[in-house]
Amino acid sequence: MRNLYRFLLSVSLIGAIFSLQIATAPGDLDKTKRWALIIGIGEYERKDDINSLRYAVKDANAIRDALVDPQTGTFLDDQVILVTNLTQDKPTRDKIFSSLETFRKELNPDETLLIFFSGHGYTIEETAYLLPYNANLNIPNDTAISLPVWKQRIEAIPAREKIVVLDA
Numbered sequence: 001m002r003n004l005y006r007f008l009l010s011v012s013l014i015g016a017i018f019s020l021q022i023a024t025a026p027g028d029l030d031k032t033k034r035w036a037l038i039i040g041i042g043e044y045e046r047k048d049d050i051n052s053l054r055y056a057v058k059d060a061n062a063i064r065d066a067l068v069d070p071q072t073g074t075f076l077d078d079q080v081i082l083v084t085n086l087t088q089d090k091p092t093r094d095k096i097f098s099s100l101e102t103f104r105k106e107l108n109p110d111e112t113l114l115i116f117f118s119g120h121g122y123t124i125e126e127t128a129y130l131l132p133y134n135a136n137l138n139i140p141n142d143t144a145i146s147l148p149v150w151k152q153r154i155e156a157i158p159a160r161e162k163i164v165v166l167d168a
Helices: 002-022 056-068 093-106 147-155
Strands: 034-040 080-084 112-118 121-124 127-130 161-167
Touching: 034 056, 034 093, 056 080, 056 112, 056 161, 080 093, 093 147, 127 147
Parallel strands: 034 080, 034 112, 112 161
Antiparallel strands: 121 127
């Protein structure tokens, strides 16, 4: 069943990326107006509390590579931010919030933002959370990202198009 889910997710992601590529006529495509934040967390700081994910970082790298591919990608390399548990800057709560804040300040209404998150999700007392690299399940309000807060931060970004893909 997990393989079927991964296949359906992959098809959906490919469809989303492909639609980004064909939504604009080739002559009208302006790669300078496309930004992406790609997050992949395969191993957490608190390894004893949060299980590893085998494919999260691979998926994040694959999405990044597809976006910046010289022949088929529609994003500029320096406008795609990749943060994983293997990069120097870890996908901590502060790093994720800082990246979203930068987009809020810097993006214009005529730009597009793609956000991809591959990591654990967690529900506590009917509140769903995304778990950044440094999440602590004992204090989720201080270390995890609740979905209402996630939505609020993304809605504050002035980009015309915002595509959010959660693999959690």
